[in-house]
Amino acid sequence: MEGNIFQYDFIIKGLLGAVFASITAGLAGTYVVSKRMVFLSGGITHASFGGIGIGYFLGINPVIGAAVFGIMSALGVEYLSVKQKIREDSAIGILWAFGMAIGIIFIYLTPGYTPNLMSYLFGSILTVTNADIIALGTMSFILILYFSVFYRTILYISFDEVFARTYSSYVNLFKYFTTSLIALTIVLNIRMAGVVLVISLLTIPPNIAMLFTKIYFKIVAWSILAGFVGTATGYVISYFAGIPVGATIIFTLVIIWVVAKGLSQLLLKLSNKKLVEIKL
């Protein structure tokens, strides 16, 4: 009986986690991929490991530490590249490794054994708490609200910032706020996929979607669906095969991408053939 309740709880948690991870990663991922911020997002992810380490050391929730580090590194890259004239990719490279170094130092300094460390690096559904699920659910709600209310403003600023500045004085505010939301999304998803793998959760689904559509809100919708299929399938496989869940999800997503890529090329060939036939 007790085992059943545990199992039920595990399934609900996994399902909700998959839904919220796909929604947040789909919305944030489409923004990141369209705006070519994948490397920046990778930097944010790894820099946030510094916050996890400090969280362990101080005995506070590592996710809170990671959130602070994530947002600060996102804004830090902007500060270093715009104000200090350091190349953006170099600034990312510096903060990326700096965050990891801080994380490793503080975890080393933390007395005793750190049992959940592996779950932060590679993700684990077993260590996901109800609070994590609630946080991801809240983030999903915030992102859906934010992107639907400010859809055009966000779209136009990221498409053509120079032109947007000619009509809006809020360009920087929106840029920084959106980047901060992306950083938070990444940090909350670290619990699911881990520092090392979370960036794929953001980048693979939009790339699957973009094989079939080039319209922004459709890319978001298809990313969420692709993300959910990949995450849920990954769970099931990892559960039955007894392999790590984060890695299984990413592996599943890549397989979906490969299949979708083949499918889209097949569709392209067929439609080209049709065009040739019509021409003849």
Add this chain to the structure above:
Amino acid sequence: MANLFEMHSLSASYGTVTVLKDVNFKVSENDFIGVIGPNGGGKTTLLKIILGLLKPVQGEIVFNKDLLNSNRIGYLPQMSTGDVNYPVTVNDIVLSGLMIRKGIISRMTSSDRKKARIVIDELGLSEMSGATINELSGGQMQRVFLGRAIIGDPKLLLLDEPGNFVDTTFENDFYEKLRELNKRMAILMVSHDVGTISSHIKSFACVNRSLHYHPSHEITNEDLLAYGCPIQLVTHGEVPHTVLKYHK
């Protein structure tokens, strides 16, 4: 004829580098002014001042109240400003020209969409309205960005190097379109291609740190030398152009 804006002894600089010095310049309704000058001479800076992206360090720019209140300045930037691989449609780009009058919570109404359709049809892009930007040719892209600039019925249209959109087949169409638009708005066109634009503009201004206005569309080497505007005149074979006066 009402002036749209007037610049009084205006200077602009980036840090310690003065780019424009003591500029006096005005634009009236129905003007079609070519802004020429060497690279780095301050042409784009002049546009930035008009767009309010850069504040003058000295002097002032005074706008006509109508122009200021209704934000009626259209702007066609150099092609490089937008990301041509961004997932955004022709229709959405044209609609973005209306953002100037909308707040940050921006819903497009059905009359906005209708307006976009009219502009898209007018520019001969009806079939492309659902296409994304990377599916367009250079000439089509230029027309899309022109659509974005004119959807708000501007009183003043600013064009930054429209010749950069290499698509010579559409070049004549484009200038023809501008001539039509000039009936309802003033146009200020920045270009380094004096030869091509001289047959389309009504007057020109030469910008090289200082600004000299010349109320004729004929540009001669003499003028350019006198104004300290060292640019080469280029003649184009197949493009219609004004033959310049002979001078010693």
